[in-house]
Amino acid sequence: MEPNRIFIPLLLTLILGACSKQKERANTSYAHIEQRIDSVAKDFIDGGKVKGLSIAVLSNGKTIYNKGFGFMDSSEVKPVTNQSVFLMASISKLIGSVVVMKLVEEGRLKLDQTLYELLPDFPNEKQAKKISLRSMLSHTSGLQDYASEIDTLFIKTGIAPSKEDFYNFFRERDLLFEPGEDYSYCNSGFLLMSMIIERITGNSYQSEIDRVVNLPAGLNLKLIAETVDNPNTSTYFELTNAGLEPRPHWTWIKGDGGLTTTSLDLAHFPSKWNSGSIISHESVKEMIKPTILNDGVETGYGLGVRSGIFAGLKMIGHTGGNKSLLSKMVYFPEKDITIVVFVNTDNTSSNARSVFGEVALTILDEEVPDYSEDEIIGEHLKIYEGVYDYKGYKFDTNISIMLNPEDSHLYYCSSETECEKMYNLGNGEFWIEKWPLDKIVFDITDTGVVRALREYYIGYYVMLRKKKG
Structure with missing residues (x-):
């Protein structure tokens, strides 16, 4: 028998075996994802503050998760399904x-x-x-x-x-x-x-x-x-x-x-x-x-x-x-x-x-971030101090950025008594431990003038606050 006739079936066997193992790993991974998201969704429903919710996740055009939880109606006889319209x-x-x-x-x-x-x-x-x-x-x-x-x-x-x-x-x-x-x-x-x-x-x-x-x-x-x-x-x-x-x-x-x-x-x-x-x-x-x-x-x-x-x-x-x-x-x-x-x-x-x-x-297989140990120490922070204003029918309020000389940290203050410590991540970007998935990014000119800050909530930009004065 020619060598190629032995080699080709062997190669195919190895490839198919590898594909099978890869598919098995993928299925295991998706099953793990499904279980974790199921648990997240059920926690929200069991908390009694959401009547119903629906989640869909696509990766490279393929559905890797799609489920409904809770109910669509007051009497709770119509469960949320994948066909539910929101x-x-x-x-x-x-x-x-x-x-x-x-x-x-x-x-x-x-x-x-x-x-x-x-x-x-x-x-x-x-x-x-x-x-x-x-x-x-x-x-x-x-x-x-x-x-x-x-x-x-x-x-x-x-x-x-x-x-x-x-x-x-x-x-x-x-x-x-x-x-x-x-x-x-x-x-x-x-x-x-x-x-x-x-x-x-x-x-x-x-x-x-x-x-x-x-x-x-x-x-x-x-x-x-x-x-x-x-x-x-x-x-x-x-x-x-x-x-x-x-x-x-x-x-x-x-x-x-x-x-x-x-x-x-x-x-x-x-x-x-x-x-x-x-x-x-x-x-x-x-x-x-x-x-x-x-x-x-x-x-x-x-x-x-x-x-x-x-x-x-x-x-x-x-x-x-x-x-x-x-x-x-x-x-x-x-x-x-x-x-x-x-x-x-x-x-x-x-x-x-x-x-x-x-x-x-x-x-994304990530954990809730903690940037408290990644902060940049020693940077001049006084330039960020001031009052920042947002104009809008829902959030027409000011916030203050204040420097605390005792711990050399900036604080995000929505009132005199409600202030949160900010951790400096560099390039005008700051993190607040109370809202671990949020960020604040300052707009700074090439000459070091701070003109505004942008607030990002769980990833997305939400509002711009311009610095007063």
Whole structure:
């Protein structure tokens, strides 16, 4: 017998044996991941502060985890399953921005067009001539957030607001700041975005979501107005002193937070979006790029996209919530891993952000970090001292950064009595032991002037606070 005829079967046996062992190790690894995430999810449900939640994890396009926990209804007869539909909330902003970028590619919109050009009937002409589409998608328009008033009115009356109601709100409100001068998370720009899309295309907002996103990507992202009567759509709850109470869905919401889907369907979105199959790679890069303000200060928000770092990995995507976080979608492009978490309960500390943190540590095989022994000692810290301000309807408050001469540490103070020690990690980056998965990063000029700080919560950029004085 020829030597090759002996060698080839032997080689095949070795390869198949190695593949079998590799597959066995992978299955064991996934089983371990499944058990750990199951335990995390059950702990949140057993705590009695979340009625139901859904988690999906994709790696290289393959589902490695997808489960539901708890219930979709008050009577607890409808368990959360993989087919359960949840409100995406503000993750909808990213999807709407994708539609805008498609219209830009088609030559039907320009990011630097003004609100005056795009919505000629906007009630404040002076403001409209200064506000660009780009500034609305990056939360730098200076518009006040309609939710501060319109949402409260809707809760009291149960009457859905009309376009005229929104226009009356904008007619009577000054800008928080001149466009491009600051960052303030604002639903108003994305409310107007959906109006712009409908006016420019002559189509409904949902039909443009279908055309640009759903059909090319094979997804099923639908406005809550279309899914509210779907038996698979979860009820929305709020944690109160009386317990978990059901709340009605707000079926009038569109661009700023009205989309719904399953956790697995949403988990398939980022890789398809990032691959260029929905919009071009150039458009994706434009969306992801952090916005630079007029004074050169960088935010951590692009065009409908949050960005950040978790366990040393770049992350992009978005979050959604109301009083607390209801949804979180994170894509790690370097590893092609997506994690989606939905919860159906508001006003609770046991929210989607907390669930994500524990799931992500499991998936990435990381531990809760402790940087207390990694801090840089001896650096001049006095430049960071001062009062830092955030403008916005939810967090319109100041915080103070103070240097304690006794222990040579900076402290993050939300009041005179509530201060947390900060650990210096270098390059203007600091860690606080109380919030181990969060970071604070200062914006510093080449000449050593501190202009602002950015706060990152469990990876994602959340807010910019500019230094006063």
